[in-house]
């Protein structure tokens with residue numbers, strides 16, 4: 379069977395022609411008007427990016443190359459005896475648009491395991507971080523340091539032909555993804571445990587190896603959770619902070635390592651990926667303040683207390699979505715199957731029935747429904763991964779599998795340096811007054 383690189387190589391010329399023809403025939407067409415509100419409003423809704431892996435519908439949620447999350451759960455290969463899709467399969471799907479065979483996914487697991495070792499200096503770099511440095515900062519630091527190994531940077535320095543950029547970008551992406559379990563695991567073991575890192579088992583899949591390094595390899599349900607978690611957090615089209623950052627930084631021909639570490643720094647913000655840490659803290663504080671098994675009225679009061687103190691309800695709202703996030707639903711289904719009686723899950727479920735009403739009454743957020751981050755922490759804490767500060771690292775491991783396929787396509791399609799136009803407010807005043 380064809381390897382991932384062979385499959386991709388075969389697709390590139392056709393896609394290059396397709397884009398060339400599209401630009402030639404329609405390049406001059408006006409797509410939309412842009413308002414000043416959008417300019418001052420975080421560019422919300424401005425259609426201005428190409429992102430091949432996924433498209434987000436505000437009502438339906440994410441589709442990966444046309445497949446919904448339940449489609450992926452049904453169609454992507456599983457581990458022997460497993461029920462959840464393997465993130466290896468989603469990576470293949472995002473990169474090629476094809477559902478891989480079971481053999482192709484097994485081979486990809488083996489390839490990542492074979493590339494997993496870290497350079498010694500990166501291990502030492504992580505080991506020398508103070509345990510008080512946030513895990514996301516350590517994570518981004520270690521990924522930046524992998525630049526030392528970048529095939530793309532080396533090839534560029536030697537004067538590689540533009541047409542060949544995608545090859546070393548692919549190799550770097552495979553390498554950096556392969557090394558993430560060792561980076562993420564080492565950070566976890568150093569900060570919260572004994573600093574000992576289990577070796578990669580080359581016969582196992584990516585999620586098993588990550589779980590095992592963290593210390594949860596024996597727990598089959600945790601490994602299954604990791605497979606689901608790493609699948610659903612990969613990609614959420616191009617405009618979110620982490621995806622857009624990877625693309626933007628990559629457009630300067632920075633390597634996959636530098637592009638990914640920049641994306642991780644964006645993911646580490648509380649309005650983006652750090653929300654999963656904030657959610658668990660918020661739920662725990664709620665439990666400690668009001669207890670479990672409380673009335674809806676008590677939860678409602680607690681929600682108002684959060685809002686009235688000028689804070690957001692973490693895990694609720696979204697820049698694009700206007701319905702409950704299907705990634706939330708996938709995690710809820712997992713909880714209903716594996717931990718229906720867990721008091722924290724029950725609390726999260728109860729909040730789910732009440733928060734949308736409160737947020738609607740509050741009247742600010744355009745989307746009163748939960749996003750992906752509203753659920754993940756509760757699942758992790760159930761299995762004993764209780765260190766909320768660490769949660770965004772797992773999001774980051776998964777996000778790498780989403781943003782790097784696009785970076786490879788960016789190189790294959792020769793996407794240019796990204797450079798939108800900006801003005802100062804004086805100019806904007808003049809521009810809009812003339813309209």
Ligand code: CMX
Nearest residue numbers: 649650651653690691692693694695696697742743744749
């Ligand atoms: N609680 C309280 N207020 C909220 C809110 C929430 N969960 N979500 C949005 N709002 C407020 C905004 O702060 C904004 O208030 P101001 O007008 O005073 O500035 C107003 O509602 C309008 O915001 P919006 O257009 O609905 O939302 P944005 O597109 O600006 O922001 C998001 C989206 C996710 C940052 C926001 O909903 C939020 O802060 N949510 C809580 C944090 C969170 O869960 N982030 C994770 C998102 C998923 C991810 O990327 O991982």
